[in-house]
Amino acid sequence: MHLARFARIRLAHLPTPLEPLPRLSEELGVDLWIKRDDCTGLAGGGNKTRKLEFLLGAAFGQDADTLVTQGAVQSNHVRQTAAAAAAHGLACEIILEERTGSKATDYVGNGNVLLDRLFGATLRTVPGGTDMVAELETTAEAVRARGGKPYVIPGGGSNPIGALGYVDCAREIVVQADEMDLEVHRIVTATGSAGTHAGLVAGLAVMGADIPVLGIGVRAPREKQEANVFKLAEETAALLGQPGRVKREQVVADCDYVGDGYGLIDQGVIDALTLAARLDGIVLDPVYSGKAMKGLIALARAGQFRGETVVFLHTGGAQGLFGYQSEIEGAL
C-alpha cells in the first residue's frame, strides 16, 4: 500500500507494543492481547496521534498556520490536536460541544480540558446539538479574515487522510503478529467518529489479511455506525489506489454497549475499568476504551470468542478519567 506516498509528520512512538493480557485472559477464558496505542506518545498517547501524522502532513502541504477542529468537551482528539499544533508552532482553534450536558467542575475544567489549555489552544464552547460542521467553517472563515491559513480537521480526525494512520496500524499489527508467530482471529476496538475502525478495515483488506475487526460503538446505533465506517473505509481504500477492496460484510459494529449515551458512564464501564486496572495494570478511559472493554468482557463471558486469539486495540483516553473523578470515585 506504500504509505510513503503520503505526506506525513512524525509524531508517534512506533511501533506500539503488542502484548499479552495474561490475567484478563484467564478471567475471560480468551487468549487476549492488547495493542498499546495508548502509548503513541503525543500528549500522553492515544489513537489520534497516528491520524494527526497524516493530517499535519496535509496541513503543511497547504502552508497552514492554524489547525481548526472540534469535539466533545472531554475530547481526546482535541487534546492531541492542541499538542500537535503546539509542537509544530501552529495556532489551534477549538470548538467544544457540550455533548453530555455535564456541568461538573472536573468535566468542564479537568482532564483533557486542562491539557487543551496547557497546550495553548483557543477554546470556544457551544451547546450540545450545535451544527459542528458549520461551526468549523465559521471558525476557519474567521481565521482567514484575520489573514491566517486554517487547516480544518473533522471531529475525531476521521477522513480518509486521518484513517491512513490506522491503515498503518493494521500493517503494524500484522507484522508484529507474524514476527511472534501469533495467529490473530479478531481485532476489537472502540468505534466513534469511524476513522480508527475504517482505517483498520481498509488496511487489512488492502493487505489481504483476513482478520475480522469488531467495533464496539460509543454513540450511534449499529446501522448508522456501520454505514459511516463502510463509507470511510471505501474512501480510504480508494485513496490508497484500491477502490472496491472493502466489502460491506467486513464492517461489523456492536452498538449494544453505549448505555445511556455518548460520554455517559454506567456500572458496566466502571467494572471494565477496574477489571483491566486490577488484573493487568491497564488504564482505560470512561468514554471509548472503557466502553469497548465493557463490550468485550460481556461478549467473552457469553462465549463469543471461544478458542480465539483476540487483540484489543487500546485507543488511549486515560486523560479523560480526570474529567469523571466524582462519578468513578463514587462507584469504586
Ligand SMILES: Cc1ncc(COP(=O)(O)O)c(C=O)c1O
Ligand atoms: C480514546 C479514544 N478511543 C477511541 C476513539 C474512537 O475512535 P474513532 O473516532 O476513530 O472512531 C476516540 C475518538 O475520539 C478516542 O478518543
